[in-house]
Amino acid sequence: MNYRELNEHVDPHTVGADVCAHKLREWQQQGEDAAILDLQRAYLQIRVEKLLWPYQTVKIKGTRYCLTRLGFGLNVASNIMTAIMQVIRRQDEDVQQVISSYIYDIYVNESLMPAQMVKEHFESFGLMCKEAERLLDGTKVLGLRVSSSADGLHWGRGGDVLEVPTSVTHLCVFSICAKLVGHFPVCGWLWVAVAAIKRRATSMSTGWDDELRDPALRKMLEEPLTRVSEDDPVRGKWCVDKSEFTVWVDASSLALGVALAVNGSIGEDACWLRPENDARHINLAELDATVRGINLALQWQASPTNRYRATLTETIEEYNLVVDMTLVQSCQNRADWLTRVPRRWLDLPKEMEEPAPVNCAAVGHRFKPDHVADVHCQSGLPGVNRTLYFARLVDPCVSREEVESVVGSCETCKSIDPAPARWKKGKLSIKNNWDRLAVDVTHHNGGDFLTMIDCGPSRFALWRPLRPQDAAAVVRELESFFLERGSPSEILTHNGTAFDSGQFKQFINGWDVRLQFRCVHVLSRNGIVERNHRTLKTIAARKECTVPEALYWYNVTPKDDVSPSTALAEALHWDYVRAKGLEASPLPEPEATRDSIKVGDVVWIKNPRGKCTTRYGTGYVTEVINPQAVRIDGVPRHVRDLRSASQAQPPLGDESETSSSTSEPSFWYTPASSDDNSTEISSLRFTDPQTADGSSTEDEAPCLPLRRNT
Structure with a gap:
């Protein structure tokens, strides 16, 4: 039956109607133990009030019939069915808790109540239901x-x-x-x-x-x-x-x-x-x-x-x-x-x-490229879109490809404020340290500097004063730097006369380094070093310091502002770089020495030139350096030459037995390694306890480097 005319006079008021998607979300959260109940001949079970019969009539073979049941073509049929289902649900609180309905489909949570009981509840109010279909057995849900x-x-x-x-x-x-x-x-x-x-x-x-x-x-x-x-x-x-x-x-x-x-x-x-x-x-x-x-x-x-x-x-x-x-x-x-x-x-x-035929009085043949070019010139040499617009005013069949070809070959458009061109983007940065070195010359506070920065992850930078600014000075500084640290694989620099000279190129060829010049008037072509110039000059201006100090702070600053291991200098030099004046030594606290020697203890000191019968001298521990060395009265001593005085009970009052009373010169050394089994001696010192004026203070001679091989 066609309800279109009737529906025009019925306002459905669907604001409060259920939405299928909302019901699906609700049902999907009910679990697996569920079943679906469906009404038999759903709308035909709803009887229509006799006063409304004349509004649902149909004429068949000259006889008019009235529809006494609710027709599903009526725009308010679903709302009526939903209202009836809600009224029946509210008749039993237990049923209301376990079911959820969408129009005439009933979703039953069988973990709380069997579907058969829900079916009997609806049939008691005159709505007949089909047999329940459990989800675990396979069924259709909305x-x-x-x-x-x-x-x-x-x-x-x-x-x-x-x-x-x-x-x-x-x-x-x-x-x-x-x-x-x-x-x-x-x-x-x-x-x-x-x-x-x-x-x-x-x-x-x-x-x-x-x-x-x-x-x-x-x-x-x-x-x-x-x-x-x-x-x-x-x-x-x-x-x-x-x-x-x-x-x-x-x-x-x-x-x-x-x-x-x-x-x-x-x-x-x-x-x-x-x-x-x-x-x-x-x-x-x-x-x-x-x-x-x-x-x-x-x-x-x-x-x-x-x-x-x-x-x-x-x-x-x-x-x-x-x-x-x-x-x-x-x-x-x-x-x-x-x-x-x-x-x-x-x-x-x-x-x-396959465009539909266009009724127009234009030319009867296709536009030629020359005709498109004429339109392009007459319209003021615009771009592709506007040229296409004017060309289609004459011939609607002109394609965009034809216009693009004409505009792209126009020499006037290419020579006067042309459209931006596209090019393949590159990267100045590389993966490995010290493979590419960006070099430039900059000016700061009246002085010239030769600047170098690693294009690798380290970004380590160096600035050297340049006097005068010529090829010989540039070669001198770079050669000194290469001899100290090694040469890179490539140098990226600008087009200055110092770098484009024969002397500089001969120097580069001698080190087998590839030379790359940046493009003229394109500072970004050497952007890494240009950025470094700005950063260091900013640091120097803000801190009012010299360029070397600004360079120092630049190289020791962590790249992530947090981890010291990301400092620029550490990528090429040390395991850890301390910030000057801001960080204490990262060395660990000294461990306990042999026999737990502590500061203030009195110890016996071995005389290196003494015999097996020579008595040890005495002294006070003033500092614990490490587990192998301590300072005795300000002089470093190895713990193997020391004995605890409390165990040996030395006669402290007898000066004739102390090491300071002997007139023989003595030698002492400090190992280069913290390992007791080290075979290397880093230094040897000579001490003469008797000075020119007869005093007993020690005068230490310079350290002599020694090495013992085993």
């Missing part, structure tokens, strides 16, 4: 085919996918697209593909019954249908635990994509095409996708939200959400395929390949 497997319940598409008909109309395209995605929670790449197809169909027709003769559109329809028949993305796990969600979002120039993952499985996804003239930055688009993703997560608890960053922050605070945002690569983003379509779809022309 158009989704639910089946059981080894890892739980899964859902998939409930019907077959149609084929593309011979005649494609605007209405036909939207019908196929609706059947592809429907109300399914997860559709994957189908979302963006269907949206792109709808956009192309809408751009070609405004009437629902208009036939679309675009071969490209037909191919766009056939491709998703073929892929769906082979690998349908419409599927997922039925049971969803809403305790923790992972929201995957992505944005591209085409669309915004959101995927909601629960325990590693996608529970719901969505896609929104961006407007064709959308000029927003990609970061704003990603922020919009993030807000939509959180909105989607909150819909599982029926909580609406708003948009953008301030709203995002307020939403997180209002609902006490625990949000952890992570930046991932596109290949790892599970929402990435929601924002992409095949590249060939984007390359399709906006116009149909």
Whole structure:
């Protein structure tokens, strides 16, 4: 029956109507032990008041009949059925707790009550139900085919996918697209593909019954249908635990994509095409996708939200959400395929390949390139888009490729303020340290400096005063530096006369170093050293210090501002660089020495030139250097030459027995290693206890380096 005329006079008031997607979210959180009840001849069980019979009549063979039951074509039929189901539910509190209905489908949680009892409850009010179908046995739930497997319940598409008909109309395209995605929670790449197809169909027709003769559109329809028949993305796990969600979002120039993952499985996804003239930055688009993703997560608890960053922050605070945002690569983003379509779809022309005939009084033949060039010149030599506009005023069949060819070959356009050109981007930085050295000459406070900086990860820099600024001075400084530290593989410098001279090139060739010059008037070609100039000059100006001190602070500053190991100097030199005047020594505290010798102890001291019968002298421990060495009265001594005086009980009052009373010169040494078994002696000192004036103070001679080989 056709209810169109009647529906025009009935206001359905669908604001409070249930939404299929909301019911699916609610039912997916009920668990596996559930069943579905369906009414028999659902609408035909609802009787219509006799006063309303005249409004539902049909004439068959000259006889008028009144429909005494509720017709499903009435726009308020679903609302009436929903209201009846709610009234019956409220008649029993136990039943109300275990069921959830959508129009005439009843979802029963059998872990709380058997489905048979719910069926008997509805039949007691005159609504007959079919036999209950348990989810574990396999059934359909709101158009989704639910089946059981080894890892739980899964859902998939409930019907077959149609084929593309011979005649494609605007209405036909939207019908196929609706059947592809429907109300399914997860559709994957189908979302963006269907949206792109709808956009192309809408751009070609405004009437629902208009036939679309675009071969490209037909191919766009056939491709998703073929892929769906082979690998349908419409599927997922039925049971969803809403305790923790992972929201995957992505944005591209085409669309915004959101995927909601629960325990590693996608529970719901969505896609929104961006407007064709959308000029927003990609970061704003990603922020919009993030807000939509959180909105989607909150819909599982029926909580609406708003948009953008301030709203995002307020939403997180209002609902006490625990949000952890992570930046991932596109290949790892599970929402990435929601924002992409095949590249060939984007390359399709906006116009149909078989354009409809145009009724105009223009020329009867195709434009030649010379004619397009004339239009280009007469219209003021504009760009491609405007030239195409003026050319199509004369001939609507002119293609964009023809216009691009004419504009691209126009010498006037190329010689006067041409459009920006594209080139392959390069990188000044390299992976290995000291392979490429950026060299330049800069001026600061009236002085010239030769600057060098490593283009590798270290970014270690050196500045040398340059007097005078000529090739000989540059060669002298670089050669001194190469002899000390080695030569790089490549030098990147500017086009100054000092670097372009024969003397400099001869020097470079002698070290077998490749020389690269930056382009004229392009400072960014040697951008690493230029940036270093600015940084050091800024440090020197702010701190009011010399260039060497500014260079020092630059080289010892950690690259990450936190870890000392990332300091520039450490990449090429030391394990650790201390900041001058700001950091204490990183050496560990000295460990306990042999026999636990401590500061202030009195010890026996061996005379290196004494015999086996010579008595040891005595002294006080003034400092513990390390486990092998201590200072005795300010003089370093090895612990193997010391004995605790408390054990030997020395006669401290007898000066004739101390080492200071002997007139013989003595020798002492300090090992270069902390290992007691070391075979290397780093220094030997000579001491003469008797000075010229007869005093007993020690006068130490210079250290003599020695080495003992075993």
